[in-house]
Amino acid sequence: MNEKQKNIRNFSIIAHIDHGKSTLADRILEYCNAVTKREMEEQLLDNMDLERERGITIKARAVRIDYKHRDGQEYTLNLIDTPGHVDFNYEVSRSLNACEGALLVVDSTQGIEAQTLANAYLAVDCDIEIVPVINKIDLPSADVDRVRGEIEDVIGIVAEDCPAVSAKVGLNIDQVLDAVVEKIPAPKGDETKPLKCLIFDSHYNAYLGVVVYVRVIDGVLRAGDKIKLMNTGAQYDVVEVGYLNAFGLQKAESLSAGEVGYITASIKTVSETRVGDTVTTVENGASEPLQGFKEALPMVFSGIYPADGARYNDLRDALEKLKLNDAALSFEAETSVALGFGFRCGFLGLLHMEIIQERLEREFNLDLITTAPSVIYKIEKTNGEVILVDNPSNYPPTDTIKTAYEPTVKSSIITPTEYVGGIMDLCQDRRGVFKDMKYLDSSRVELHYIMPLNEIVYDFFDALKSRSKGYASLDYELAGYEPSSLVKLDFLLNGEIVDALTFIVHSEKAYARARKIAEKLKDNISRQLFEIPIQAAIGSKVIARETVRALRKDVLAKCYGGDITRKKKLLEKQKEGKKKMRRLGSVEVTPEAFMDVLKLDDSEK
């Protein structure tokens, strides 16, 4: 190990949502004068509005900080930020793999939560040093000792002398930096070996093309090098290398083993540079890529349509722009009889889906209609063929299905004990299979269930929150496919199937859901000049029905004193509403009605 390498510390901060990860990052930067208070936009690492609002970090970033330790030596600290949500587990694990250690931030008023554990386990899997940091000690309800105990008991790491800080008020930040330097090992790696860099993030920049963030494991990388991405096989000429500090990208001569930095190489989309891929040189390159590379696999699907059909092209442009920076987002054009032209989009999980939908609406000013989230079903047909179905409309007829499989997840729920009963009922209701229950301490419990993902994507998280007054936390990971008794539930308006309302549902729950949605449709469809029958059907068997009665009165009788404009305005408003309507055969439905029907938030509580 050379001198330079000895004084490098590569680390991440991991935490449950809202435990103060980003605030701590800010304080560290501030403390090291990497950025002055005035220059610092609050929570610098989260540089998307949406992230800041939701208090979560979506895309990882890496910042280099120069730090003079009390031993008099200069250290280079690379802080690699990680996304803080279960949907981005793979990205988190790649970021952690780029580090030798992680600060595990735990809120001293809350204690360990589901994502604290999930993140801690990821760090253990990556075999990196975990340094607990107990945060928010300025709050009156802080209980540092209890949380220390919890960390030792539940995660099994020493927390006795770990820093207890308040990132908000900047208390004891020096202790955190001491711990980074003293507890986290310097990177290993050999400059003389063939080049191996781990890609842990990338983002699209309009001037530079894709900026790829890497951790150099072995070798040296220079501008002008011919590089190869080992999993995709793509080759590029490196235009520039450097590192990111609080002021932006800083060009450098080279990046060598142990260092963290960026590469630009005229790469056009982030999907060419997959997180977890290995960069090496074309000549004298490494023979084996780094372990652990995975394709970004969407787990949750939803149809996204512009509320105004004329904005289809805008929606496509917006999705393409988002895709530039989000390799995990997938989309393909889809046509729905009910909703017109749109896209079937794949997401890593529910949060990812919500974020994309919100960004489309906010940053691109689009009004969207989104169908209920769906998962991928695996169908073994009677003719031996196996197909994957991500759109309920494409679910094959029952008589052609030998066995249907649905994805399940291992879910971990941490909750105060008083809500255990309600949460167990909920999990039961959502077809969860109980695995075990562990007391974290006398007041908190961790529950494990195997659950169909299909049940989680329908508002499970909201239901969990409402049954625990917001205290329960959830984490889940994919646990494979299980055979299941599934049916395709269609809804018919005036005798015509509305494809956007087709659901795949467990046979035992079909009746309840059919009734609920039929009722919701009845409440949400505005009356028209004829009666509209609503039917829910499995195949040709109708299992629920409702009727929207015909409209008989819609008149403004009075046209008083020559006030024509009042009536005109009223009609114009009515006409505007009509324009937004979607025509389903002979029935008109507002986009809002669709969304209300698809919102299942109270459907099974």
Add this chain to the structure above:
Amino acid sequence: MRRIGLYIHIPFCVKKCNYCDFYSLPHSKEKEELYISALCKHIEKEKHLYDNCEFDTVYIGGGTPSILSKSSVIRLVGAVKKHLNTTQGGEFTIELNPCTITKEKLLTYKELGINRLSIGVQSANDKELKCLGRAHTSKEAFEKFNLARECGFNNISLDVMFSLPNQKISDFQKTLDYVCGFSPEHISAYGLKIEENTPFGKNRDKLSLPSEDEDYDMYMCLCDTLSKNGYEQYEISNFSKRGYRSRHNMKYWLCQEYVGFGPSSHSYFDGVRYYYDANFQKYIDGSSERIMETVNDAETTLADKMDEYVMLRLRLSDGVDEGEFFKAFNKSFLDEYPKLKDFLKNGYVVHQDGHYSFTRRGYFVSNYILSEILH
């Protein structure tokens, strides 16, 4: 000579009715004096605009015009006749609330050339009148009607309302029978609409209103009963004996010109629609400004003009005459409004002698249909 209508708004009431959202104020003698002076001044100031016009209909509405004292009416009508060119024998209407009618006032109207009365009877059921907040009984209303007949008025319109809180179809039938028994020349019938910012609007939840079906049945009952009694339905809410359509109101629906005076009064003149702010103080100060609803004729698009034409004509039983439409816009009516055909099939619209018009059923869902067919 341009024939146009004149509307004068009297914004005073004895008592505001629970359903009413038109502009009116509590009455006082002083305010009345100030207001009549302001109106007369306003008319005089603007008279030059109407040099080449002949006012062949005059309508004094409100509010409650019959609240005005005899001398005020004389001043007002005097100013109108002095400054504006009114047609001798033209239709001249005043609105009356039964509780303010006196024989003396009626005789004054007669002398001044007012030849048509519109009386707000509303219901033959005193409970309903009380609920509406009307300051008269049904007996009083019909006594006043008879008084008007005695004073020589032979063109009287009665206003009735339906779809009232707790009203059953049999209740409304009684009102209709009672009203028809007096044989007025004209009847206007309006379904109660709950407006925001009225006592009814604020207590909407507490009102037990007829269902949509009951409402529909009452409207059909209205049309049937009046038809049986010899009234022609010439507009969604208006019925008359032969030759007694309201010529002033017809101007609104035929896109003809009319000018209004008084706060909240509306005008359509020289292709421009405007109104005066509903602000009494400003009006008596003489500082009330015209609020433009259409800037000028040229900037109103053809589609807008056609839509307005169609929206208003379809209120009339005569509907839209294809030939007239073509003459007015040089376009084929059905080509411009092709969706109308759907409603022909379903019996909401009829096509007869080159006219397209709503059926009764069509009238009652006319907003729905208009919002479908207009540009």
